Amino acid sequence: MAGHIQDRWYKTTTTGPDNKPVKERSDRYGTGLRYRARYIGPDGTEKSKSFPDGQKRLAEKWLSKTETDMATGQYIDPSAGKTTFRQYAEKWMKTQTTDLTTRESVNVQLQRHAIPYLGSRPLGSFKPEHIRDWLSILERAVPASSYRRVIFSSVSSVLAAAVDDEYLRRNPCQASTVTAPSRSTRRVVPWGTERVFAMRRGLPEEYRPMVDLGGGCGLRQGEIFGLPVDEVGFDSGWVHVAFQVKVAAGRLVFAPPKRQKERDVPLPDSVARALKQHMDMHPPVEVTLPWLRPDGEPVTKRLFFTRPDGEGAVRRTDFNTRFWKPALVSAGLIPNPLPGERHSAAREHGMHALRHFYASVLLDAGENIKALSTYLGHTDPGFTLRVYTHLLPSSEGRTRRAVDKLYDGLAFGPDGPQTAQTL
Numbered sequence: 001m002a003g004h005i006q007d008r009w010y011k012t013t014t015t016g017p018d019n020k021p022v023k024e025r026s027d028r029y030g031t032g033l034r035y036r037a038r039y040i041g042p043d044g045t046e047k048s049k050s051f052p053d054g055q056k057r058l059a060e061k062w063l064s065k066t067e068t069d070m071a072t073g074q075y076i077d078p079s080a081g082k083t084t085f086r087q088y089a090e091k092w093m094k095t096q097t098t099d100l101t102t103r104e105s106v107n108v109q110l111q112r113h114a115i116p117y118l119g120s121r122p123l124g125s126f127k128p129e130h131i132r133d134w135l136s137i138l139e140r141a142v143p144a145s146s147y148r149r150v151i152f153s154s155v156s157s158v159l160a161a162a163v164d165d166e167y168l169r170r171n172p173c174q175a176s177t178v179t180a181p182s183r184s185t186r187r188v189v190p191w192g193t194e195r196v197f198a199m200r201r202g203l204p205e206e207y208r209p210m211v212d213l214g215g216g217c218g219l220r221q222g223e224i225f226g227l228p229v230d231e232v233g234f235d236s237g238w239v240h241v242a243f244q245v246k247v248a249a250g251r252l253v254f255a256p257p258k259r260q261k262e263r264d265v266p267l268p269d270s271v272a273r274a275l276k277q278h279m280d281m282h283p284p285v286e287v288t289l290p291w292l293r294p295d296g297e298p299v300t301k302r303l304f305f306t307r308p309d310g311e312g313a314v315r316r317t318d319f320n321t322r323f324w325k326p327a328l329v330s331a332g333l334i335p336n337p338l339p340g341e342r343h344s345a346a347r348e349h350g351m352h353a354l355r356h357f358y359a360s361v362l363l364d365a366g367e368n369i370k371a372l373s374t375y376l377g378h379t380d381p382g383f384t385l386r387v388y389t390h391l392l393p394s395s396e397g398r399t400r401r402a403v404d405k406l407y408d409g410l411a412f413g414p415d416g417p418q419t420a421q422t423l
Helices: 056-072 085-094 100-113 128-141 145-164 193-202 209-217 221-225 269-281 316-330 352-364 369-376 381-391 395-407
Strands: 004-007 010-013 022-025 035-040 046-051 238-241 244-248 251-255 263-266 285-290 298-303
Touching: 004 056, 035 056, 046 056, 085 100, 085 145, 100 145, 100 244, 128 145, 193 209, 193 316, 209 221, 209 269, 209 352, 221 244, 221 316, 244 316, 251 285, 263 369, 352 369, 352 381, 369 381
Parallel strands: none
Antiparallel strands: 004 035, 010 022, 035 046, 238 263, 244 251, 285 298
């Protein structure tokens, strides 16, 4: 057995007959916890746990289990297990190496939706039931299942790291009795052509080609804001998507596309004409922004789109409030706000709807999922298929057309008994 059990109610002296050890009551006799299980931990320091009178056998079992845990690699330092979720999560967030915007997003998720409920709980005390209880609270606080799934994933990542760092043995989020929030099952309903062009008409003239880039090339909003002139191949017929404008720590920065995935997208002639006309009326402006972080290296690019005063890159929140939502009103998608009120929320009618329109157009034209996934900048074609599979032409429709094509030009006479062959 690792270590030993100390009886704090008695002390051993050598004052008995023949100088033999004799047990005597200590000054602590009858008060406090009697037994103290002591051992040397893997870090070379002494650890202990106290037990009340009558529980010496329990102390021996605990000490024996501790020895087994150390031998099998399952040992958790008791002091580490006392670290709260808040303490560990805040430390974990400071050590993340993802891009600044992603770290800020995860920080918001944990600070708003996890730490207020789980923050004071010691890591060593976590059980699956605590995660189930928290998920039931989260369901009432966050209606969107897809966002609850993102928050759950962030909490699970924190607890997985705590397991790796030996603060707890198992990640309770991965228990069989814990069900992660489901993925969104709501189908994408792409805009029709009339709606897309209604939105185009509703924007200020200098921003209308944004709709062409979103609906005709599948670019994301930040990629449209950060599209430099030198990445558009008017002669080659391709757009190289390598930049976006995004917010990091409250400041605009240049950054690579989502998940660092640069790509080349076909440039339709109609979109090329719209961009050329735009350049004639609104010459591109040089914009300098730091790369990735507010303190990053400055990068200068000639952008198609800038702020109305031409003094810098377009900021997403400013554009959505001042231009995109009024266009939604003019297209009849959201109501006109009353004086002094803000526009209503319109998450499903954001600029991302233009990418869904682009995907629907390509699939309707017979483009394959792998090519569409590449043009949209998705990492996994399987993800593209899951999102847009319901937009694919139906297999039964293809079957009918294929068989009908075989019969084209064939003349059919009347059926009936009179046409039967004589056997």
